[in-house]
């Protein structure tokens with residue numbers, strides 16, 4: 001099995017060094033492209049150059065965010081192969097839909113689709129043997145923005161102890177020892193969850209005040225993303241009965257903790 005990265009030219013505070021486009025070749029010459037990234041002619045040229053002489057069979061998208069999916073349809077059209085994903089997005093229209101448990105045959109390998117909602121509802125990870133392509137479910141060198149914390153934690157726990165040996169993320173470098181990485185991710189989210197609860201306990205009553213208190217160690221450019229993760233933690237805290245919202249949107253400790 002041969003796995004190659006083509007780095008898209010979209011570095012930034014939300015994308016790190018840029019989006020990782022992954023080429024997976026099982027060794028027979030059949031190849032799939034994972035997360036082609038934003039529409040960018042030179043990136044498309046780099047991908048086409050890499051797959052030339054091989055037999056591309058599909059363009060796969062982990063989720064429909066703008067740094068992962070928009071090039072998928074143009075690339076698939078150019079290669080005359082299908083684009084695969086879990087859902088239609090603002091800049092993506094899959095030819096074939098993938099769901100949890102779907103499989104795709106790549107040469108003599110089998111690629112397994114795992115639905116991992118949390119970062120985005122439509123997020124998929126792709127597993128081949130003990131290797132996992134993680135998109136933005138898990139990225140190299142940092143935590144991720146989360147839209148739905150309850151589902152995100154379940155999606156992380158599902159991968160624990162399943163024999164994974166390597167992660168290929170949507171941003172940043174490969175990771176070895178996936179169970180240790182996943183343990184860190186879960187511990188980090190639990191820690192943030194308690195820090196957010198403590199911030200409310202000590203008087204923070206809006207998302208902005210919570211971000212100021214809890215994310216003081218994080219680059220301010222990332223605070224808008226942090227605010228979205230805080231909102232996801234707040235939803236979970238409310239579901240847990242630990243906090244409540246007053247009519248004017250003020251966050252407060254639950255008067256009737258369960």
Ligand SMILES: [Zn+2]
Pocket residue numbers: 015019065067068136170171
């Ligand atoms: Zn991304």
